[in-house]
Amino acid sequence: MDQGTVPVHPYVPNSAPATKQAMLDTIGVGSIDEFFESIPDELRMKRPLDLPPALSAESQLQRHMSGLLAKNQPTTVALSFLGSGCYPHHVPAVCDEINQRAEFLTAYAGEPYEDHGKWQALFEYTSLMAELLEMDVVNVPTYDGYQAAATALRMAGRITGRGRVIVADTLAAGKRAKIQTFLAGALDIDFVAPRSATGRIHLEDVAALLSENTAAVFLETPNMLGVIEADAGAIASLAHGNGSLLVCSTDPLSLSFTAAPASWGADIVCGDIQSLGLGMHFGGAHGGFIATHDDERFVFEFPSRLFGLAPTRVEGELGFCDVAYERTSLAMREEGIEWVGTAAALWGITAGAYLALMGPEGMRTLGDTIAVRTRQAMDALAEVDGVEVLHTDSPHWREFAVRFPGRSAVEVNAALLERGIYGGAAAPAVLGAGAEDTAIYCVTELHSLGDITLLASALEDILS
Numbered sequence: 001m002d003q004g005t006v007p008v009h010p011y012v013p014n015s016a017p018a019t020k021q022a023m024l025d026t027i028g029v030g031s032i033d034e035f036f037e038s039i040p041d042e043l044r045m046k047r048p049l050d051l052p053p054a055l056s057a058e059s060q061l062q063r064h065m066s067g068l069l070a071k072n073q074p075t076t077v078a079l080s081f082l083g084s085g086c087y088p089h090h091v092p093a094v095c096d097e098i099n100q101r102a103e104f105l106t107a108y109a110g111e112p113y114e115d116h117g118k119w120q121a122l123f124e125y126t127s128l129m130a131e132l133l134e135m136d137v138v139n140v141p142t143y144d145g146y147q148a149a150a151t152a153l154r155m156a157g158r159i160t161g162r163g164r165v166i167v168a169d170t171l172a173a174g175k176r177a178k179i180q181t182f183l184a185g186a187l188d189i190d191f192v193a194p195r196s197a198t199g200r201i202h203l204e205d206v207a208a209l210l211s212e213n214t215a216a217v218f219l220e221t222p223n224m225l226g227v228i229e230a231d232a233g234a235i236a237s238l239a240h241g242n243g244s245l246l247v248c249s250t251d252p253l254s255l256s257f258t259a260a261p262a263s264w265g266a267d268i269v270c271g272d273i274q275s276l277g278l279g280m281h282f283g284g285a286h287g288g289f290i291a292t293h294d295d296e297r298f299v300f301e302f303p304s305r306l307f308g309l310a311p312t313r314v315e316g317e318l319g320f321c322d323v324a325y326e327r328t329s330l331a332m333r334e335e336g337i338e339w340v341g342t343a344a345a346l347w348g349i350t351a352g353a354y355l356a357l358m359g360p361e362g363m364r365t366l367g368d369t370i371a372v373r374t375r376q377a378m379d380a381l382a383e384v385d386g387v388e389v390l391h392t393d394s395p396h397w398r399e400f401a402v403r404f405p406g407r408s409a410v411e412v413n414a415a416l417l418e419r420g421i422y423g424g425a426a427a428p429a430v431l432g433a434g435a436e437d438t439a440i441y442c443v444t445e446l447h448s449l450g451d452i453t454l455l456a457s458a459l460e461d462i463l464s
Helices: 017-027 058-069 093-099 102-106 118-133 145-160 173-183 203-207 232-241 252-256 329-335 345-382 409-417 427-431 449-463
Strands: 164-168 188-192 214-220 245-249 268-272 288-292 307-311 318-322 399-403 438-442
Touching: 093 102, 093 345, 102 118, 102 345, 118 252, 118 288, 118 307, 118 318, 118 345, 145 164, 145 173, 145 214, 145 245, 145 268, 145 288, 173 188, 173 427, 203 232, 214 232, 232 245, 252 345, 345 399, 345 449, 409 438, 409 449, 427 438
Parallel strands: 164 188, 164 214, 214 245, 245 268
Antiparallel strands: 268 288, 307 318, 399 438
């Protein structure tokens, strides 16, 4: 086939001009521009992408990718106190063993004609999560916790028919941006800031923003400062008295130490399952969960798939099936309430394996260990001259904020890295602009008392 002078992309199927034209002819479209005419002109890119030339051989691509990957340095090489959304928890070997099984890797969407236990595995995951969360309904994971939070707020808007939400401004900068982007044009946002002395949201500050048009109040606990929201139950009662919902974002692993949000009044609970045996992977494997009680008003606002049990044609036999499938975009297409598409289902199966392996006692022990290590680290760093540990009177879990008066967190982190230690995440990178002298430190079950002592000694040396 004569390809003319237009180059054929080595990685894109059917990129030869004649092949593309044949495809357009088949569907009765004259050109690529005509095919995409539904996209407004102002949204189209009018220049080539700023990309290097394509590599011409697979061996060159392998060498290029190996060079890029070689720049990464695993946190196992150095002592790391980084967290802020991607946490260094132990990953039991069985988690990787299960999520690499061919029947899970190849049964892409778990459809009936290709399912090899995937539906049951996802049902077991959602059942374990429901027990942990003290909720009845849990979805197949969305892409990540950011998406889950934004979707949960959209759900609240549809359920209440109201147009505003109050969002606690103790979020990662990326999560804040995701919520703002996903809610744009659908819900207006009133942000409520934490008080500087406590690092948490106070009841009076939420009450000042509450109105008859408030669909939901959104809290995150523990928040990005590691602080557990002490007023959460009172805020939930306040919201309910106003006819609003309480949406809570949480790390499911924290429920090994703190009360489940459902127990103090949360209507929708969401978060990320990265800490449940998914590992870090140079930025984390992520999956977002959304959970509610078994209430049709809530169930039919889930955009993602739900799995349950139903009798089969064989008497006494149960099968695993989609629940309320007709509400999804898979069934309703463009009439769907939201489009979620590909889920992080494999990570849900992995998290299910982790929860089954840990069990209630293992989770309780883990949660208590992290809480103790967090407070030990706060106390140790508070003894170092030039270090100010923030919000020490508030309860914490896994993370806490540290201030270096007169020094930037980036500067301190660079000095720590020279000593083989990753310091806490610089606050501007986590919470947005400002607080250049502040960092968020993370401590998990992988940190020993010796590790904490080593960090304190290093900071003492740097700041002296």
